Amino acid sequence: MVQRSTLHADVVVIGFGAAGACAALEAASTGARVVVLDRFAGGGATALSGGVVYAGGGTDVQRAAGVSDTPEAMFAYLRQEVGDAVSERTLRRFCEGSAEMVRWLAQHGVPFEGSLCPYKTSYPSNRHYLYYSGSEAAGGFRDAAPPAPRGHRAKGRGTSGKVLHAALAAAVRRAGVRVLTQTRARELVVDADGRVCAVDCERLTGPAARAHRVIGEVAAKPGLYVPKLARVLHRQVERLERRAEPLRVHADRAVVIAAGGFIANRQMLREHAPAYRGGLPLGTQGDDGSGIRLGQAVGGATAKLDRVSAWRFITPPSALLSGLVVGPSGTRIGDESRYGAALGQEVVEEHGRRAWLLIDQRVRRAARSQLRSQTVWFQRLQAEYLLATAATGDTLEAVAGKAGIDPRALADAVERHNRAARSGEPDPAGKPAEFVQVLDQPPYALLDLSVRPTVAYPCPMLTLGGLRVDEDTGQVLDVRGDPVPGLFAAGRSAVGICSNSYVSGLSLADCVFSGRRAGLHSVKELTDADR
Known part of the structure; x- marks a missing residue:
């Protein structure tokens, strides 16, 4: 039988993305001994994000x-x-502290x-x-x-999440925090008083750890774009983890769960958000809900697990905002200038995952002229794919027939839009005037925005719900609303600012906000008892 090793810390943080790094930094700033655990090499969904x-x-x-x-x-x-x-008071605190953040x-x-x-x-x-x-x-x-x-x-070429996380990770190590990578948290330990007091882990070392790191990085990206490849590589990761050795990390003050969401867990998605299956998981294989389940196992309650952000962006190129988004019935879905997750949610929940963007020849030419100047590489590939595969026709009836949508309803939507645009009246769907343009230059095209598994035009998704927490401290709450002693949560492992509706940057901002909150209050957990 393998002997279990032990470590001691004041605060143990599970997960080394933005939320975990910020929690560790704030806890360490008080002089606390902090240990961070990460199943992979750190970074998580933060490093894969746009930063x-x-x-x-x-x-x-x-x-x-x-x-x-x-x-x-x-x-x-x-x-x-x-x-x-979250409450109005918490949102105000978030906004008022934003510049300082x-x-x-x-x-x-x-x-x-x-x-x-x-x-x-x-x-x-x-x-x-x-x-x-x-x-x-x-x-x-x-x-x-x-x-x-x-x-x-964050300033960096491409998708700059890796730049943001690298800076935070370097700051964590400068602060004297001990970071244990290739270390998987398996169970929370509760003492006789019901307080979470330790984390039982399994840790890889030596050649197995190095192989685990390399395969895990490949599974994360390009595995992000090819989920099947990620799942194949993850099975190799799990085989390597059978060689891990047991480790118990004692937490004299508290444990902070910051292990991400559950977009990589098909079973949890089927249970809580079945309409959102089949998208591109925006995260790593570590976003499997394990942190949420650790909290549940010691009495933590959950909320908003049905909330998923599904992205259907029209731009770039920005000229496409002058088009009209319609559903399978041919009717217009709404203001095309809204954020892509708002459109994605409506397409998934109200229109059977099917939608198209109608443009005319003038919009199409303008969009092509903007491709090189307004896009980064993955946006350019997706825009070129949409433009190249669009159904086209010299009349609205012809293009509707090719796409399989109702031609009468489409013609009616275009007529009402064009009439308002010509007269200078407000757009029927509320689109701002700077994006409104008469669509009357054939041939017309319907760009297929439908949500379905495809490498060329995937629908990125991330989960937004998690463990319920006290909004003042980040402490995990049980089903009665009472705090779970010694346990905190942050980021996408917890309910937070973006758990109803996501816009770009709000999840990372919430990771910083909730991570800092949990880190500071985790150190205070036993203050009264210490006295």
């Missing part, structure tokens, strides 16, 4: 770009997006820049690092609050 942090209220980056914003305007917009995910990240080495993107996009090119990352300027939202660009992208 966008949703922040506003007058950040240093916004001011450098000449952008005017206030916490009140940020709150007024987010209140519409967030709904009942960006400064805190910058102090820990995360690079930001105030180069403002001049066009609407789902993700800016390598020339721009501040942009409208949500629906701030969409019809219905701009009336509630002055719109401002709040997507703060």
Whole structure:
């Protein structure tokens, strides 16, 4: 029988993405001994992300770009997006502390820049690092609050999540935190008083750990784009993990769960969000709900597990915003300038996962002229695929017939849109005037936005729900609403700011916000008892 090793710490953090790194930094800043555990090499979904942090209220980056914003305007917009995910008091605290959050990240080495993107996009090119990352300027939202660009992208080429995480990881190690990679948390240990006091793990060392690291990195990316490859490689990872040795890490004060969501767990998706199966899992194989289940096993309650963000972006290129999104009935779905997750949710839940974007020849030419200047590589491939595979026709009836949608309803939607556009009246779906253009130049094209498994035009998805937590401390709550002693949660392992509705950067911002909160309060867990 293999002898179990032991370690001791004040705070143990499970997961080394943005939430876990921020929790570790704040706990360590108080002088606490902190150990971080990660099943892989760290980074998680954070390192695979676009590295966008949703922040506003007058950040240093916004001011450098000449952008005017206030916490009140940020709150007024987010209140519409967030709904009942968190209380008004918590959302106000998030907005009022947003500028300080960006400064805190910058102090820990995360690079930001105030180069403002001049066009609407789902993700800016390598020339721009501040942009409208949500629906701030969409019809219905701009009336509630002055719109401002709040997507703060970490400065780095491509998708810059890896830059953001690398900076945080370096700061964690500078702070003296011990990071144990290739270490899988298997069970939380509860003492006689019912307090979570340790984590039982399995850890790989030596050649097996090195092989595990390499295969895990390949499974994460390019495995992100080819989920079947990721699953094949993950089976090799699991075989290597059979060689792991047992390890117990004692937590004298608290354990923080920051192990991501459950988008890689098919069974949990079938149980909680069956309509969202078949998308591109936006995360790693470590986003299997294991952190959530660890919390449940010691009495933690969950909420919002049915909430999934599914992305159907129209832009870039920005010219496509002048098109009309229609469902299989031929009727218009809504304002095309809304954030892609709002469109994705409606397509999945209201239109049987099927939708098309109608454009005419003028829009098509404008879109092609913008491909090189407005896109990064993966956006360019997807836009070229959509334009190349579109159903086309010289009349609306002909193009509708090729796509298999109702031609009369499509013609009616176009007629109402064009009539308003010609007269200068408000768009019937509320689309802002700067994106409205008469569609009357054949041939017409219907770009297929339907949600289905495809490598060329996948539908990225991530889960938004998790363990219920006290909004002041991040402590996990049980089904009665009482705190689970010694246990905290953050990021996508917990219910948070973005658990109802996601816009780009809001999840990473919530990881920072909730991670810092959990890290600080985890150190205070036994303060009264110590006295």
